[in-house]
Amino acid sequence: MMKETKEATVDLKSVKSPKKTEDYAKYFQAPSLKDAKKRGKEEILVHYDFNIPEDMQNIGKGKRYHVRTYGCQMNEHDSETISGILQAMGYTSSDSVEDADVILFNTCAIRENAEDKVFGELGHMKRLKNNNPNLILGVCGCMSQEEKVVKKILKSYQQVDLIFGTHNIHRLPELLRDAMFSKEMVIEVWSKEGDIVENMPKLREGNTKGWVNIMYGCDKFCTYCIVPYTRGKERSRRPEDVIAEVRDLARQGFKEIMLLGQNVNAYGKDFDDIEYGFGDLMDEIRKIDIPRVRFTTSHPRDFDDHLIEVLAKGGNLVEQIHLPVQSGSTEVLKRMARKYTREHYLELVRKIKDAIPNVSLSTDIIVGFPGETDEQFEDTISMVEEVKYDFAYTFIYSPREGTPAAVMEDNVPMEVKKARLYRLNEVLARIGLEQNKKLQNQVVEVLVEGESRTNSEVLAGRTRTNKLVHFTGDKSLIGQYVHIKITDAKTWTLHGELVSKVEV
Ligand code: 5AD
Ligand code: SF4
Numbered sequence: 001m002m003k004e005t006k007e008a009t010v011d012l013k014s015v016k017s018p019k020k021t022e023d024y025a026k027y028f029q030a031p032s033l034k035d036a037k038k039r040g041k042e043e044i045l046v047h048y049d050f051n052i053p054e055d056m057q058n059i060g061k062g063k064r065y066h067v068r069t070y071g072c073q074m075n076e077h078d079s080e081t082i083s084g085i086l087q088a089m090g091y092t093s094s095d096s097v098e099d100a101d102v103i104l105f106n107t108c109a110i111r112e113n114a115e116d117k118v119f120g121e122l123g124h125m126k127r128l129k130n131n132n133p134n135l136i137l138g139v140c141g142c143m144s145q146e147e148k149v150v151k152k153i154l155k156s157y158q159q160v161d162l163i164f165g166t167h168n169i170h171r172l173p174e175l176l177r178d179a180m181f182s183k184e185m186v187i188e189v190w191s192k193e194g195d196i197v198e199n200m201p202k203l204r205e206g207n208t209k210g211w212v213n214i215m216y217g218c219d220k221f222c223t224y225c226i227v228p229y230t231r232g233k234e235r236s237r238r239p240e241d242v243i244a245e246v247r248d249l250a251r252q253g254f255k256e257i258m259l260l261g262q263n264v265n266a267y268g269k270d271f272d273d274i275e276y277g278f279g280d281l282m283d284e285i286r287k288i289d290i291p292r293v294r295f296t297t298s299h300p301r302d303f304d305d306h307l308i309e310v311l312a313k314g315g316n317l318v319e320q321i322h323l324p325v326q327s328g329s330t331e332v333l334k335r336m337a338r339k340y341t342r343e344h345y346l347e348l349v350r351k352i353k354d355a356i357p358n359v360s361l362s363t364d365i366i367v368g369f370p371g372e373t374d375e376q377f378e379d380t381i382s383m384v385e386e387v388k389y390d391f392a393y394t395f396i397y398s399p400r401e402g403t404p405a406a407v408m409e410d411n412v413p414m415e416v417k418k419a420r421l422y423r424l425n426e427v428l429a430r431i432g433l434e435q436n437k438k439l440q441n442q443v444v445e446v447l448v449e450g451e452s453r454t455n456s457e458v459l460a461g462r463t464r465t466n467k468l469v470h471f472t473g474d475k476s477l478i479g480q481y482v483h484i485k486i487t488d489a490k491t492w493t494l495h496g497e498l499v500s501k502v503e504v
Pocket of ligand 1: 110111224225226324326364365366395396397398399400
């Protein structure tokens with residue numbers, strides 16, 4: 001099926017301007033949520049031969065690009081790949097859109113307000129396009145996988161020159177060339193996932209913290225979530241490729257890596273030649289000489305005992321786990337199709353806490369899911385009290401067209417949803433403070449990341465448990481590990497004094 005999709009790619013040079021918006025699908029490779037839902041049995045091919053065609057290697061010489069990223073770390077990391085490809089084409093980066101020759105919006109579709117923001121910004125780009133007709137304005141990322149978004153852009157955002165999907169990043173050089181020489185909007189969005197493309201250049205910022213993809217896509221189909229449609233089916237990178245990349249980052253002096261996947265616990269389930277899961281991968285990465293290894297994001301359903309056993313070995317595997325719960329009510333979890341109960345989740349938390357005594361847990365929670373009663377919301381509050389999360393991302397449910405929950409009757413008024421979010425955040429803040437207070441007067445290891453956002457005289461870094469620490473120190477400490485004595489614990493930040501530098 002994937003092959004078919006590729007073969008169906010339209011030769012854009014022969015494309016004529018669509019007369020009516022509805023005609024566009026005939027001319028371009030446009031997205032379809034319905035096709036994206038299908039999960040085929042086709043083998044995933046891994047390509048190791050990525051290169052930039054010779055005639056495009058200098059196309060960006062003397063020109064500048066600006067990539068604006070919305071959404072999750074997966075998107076941030078995709079932007080590093082996009083930047084890497086653009087630099088390999090001779091472009092240099094620009095901090096501002098004003099003097100850029102190529103502007104790309106790498107978008108997020110997870111909630112409506114994320115999409116609204118992008119449309120607002122795209123509107124502002126009209127002025128730049130009027131001033132510089134040679135400017136290429138592109139939209140990529142999750143929103144471009146949605147039919148309704150592509151239609152809306154075609155209809156109302158003619159300043160856009162290029163739309164490409166999450167499976168089409170490796171095609172950027174060809175797509176940019178098409179956009180430069182075509183008078184029409186160039187659209188290439190494969191609804192069915194592509195293969196895995198290795199060896200794309202990546203432009204990582206600095207050499208302190210690095211992201212590494214271990215898998216792509218998601219097969220969980222939680223009823224509220226658009227990701228399985230925008231990111232395609234679960235595909236794992238081969239362990240040897242992941243390990244080689246982590247080793248390479250270690251050699252370059254990176255101090256921390258974050259392994260990325262929409263559902264890292266499903267890692268390896270798609271291999272049909274080897275029995276190899278996320279626990280096995282972590283057990284190997286544990287032996288690589290890199291001081292800290294994190295991962296995100298996990299699904300409680302696939303979080304197995306072998307992984308807990310491996311994480312309990314500690315070392316560079318930090319004692320911090322992001323474990324999205326979404327709701328504390330078994331009934332709501334059922335309607336979300338999360339495929340676990342409140343009891344199962346709590347049992348998992350108990351096992352993790354027993355095995356990793358100082359573990360820090362964080363989570364994602366949705367309030368106001370269709371039909372959520374006061375009582376069911378109270379179950380979420382009691383869950384938070386029981387688990388004692390250090391931190392949580394909390395959201396009001398946002399209907400996403402094409403997902404099963406979007407057609408569920410939603411009888412929870414917006415004021416009630418907002419009140420629930422407010423109350424939940426209050427409880428989380430109280431617990432967050434209680435958890436942080438436990439660190440008062442303790443000495444913790446901190447990786448110094450840079451200056452504090454609010455005060456350039458103060459340095460900011462993170463503990464192994466990912467808590468933000470502020471302290472006063474010399475800027476030469478940036479990128480180094482230090483020991484900090486915590487003197488003041490606030491709700492979401494710790495303040496401390498430098499004790500010593502750590503040799504790692
Ligand atoms: N509405 C609100 N929150 C959502 N999330 C995913 N889809 C939606 C939605 N439709 C949240 C979940 C997920 C996090 C990344 O975003 O909590 O874990
Ligand atoms: Fe979305 Fe659920 Fe997949 Fe997470 S596990 S990306 S919430 S479908």
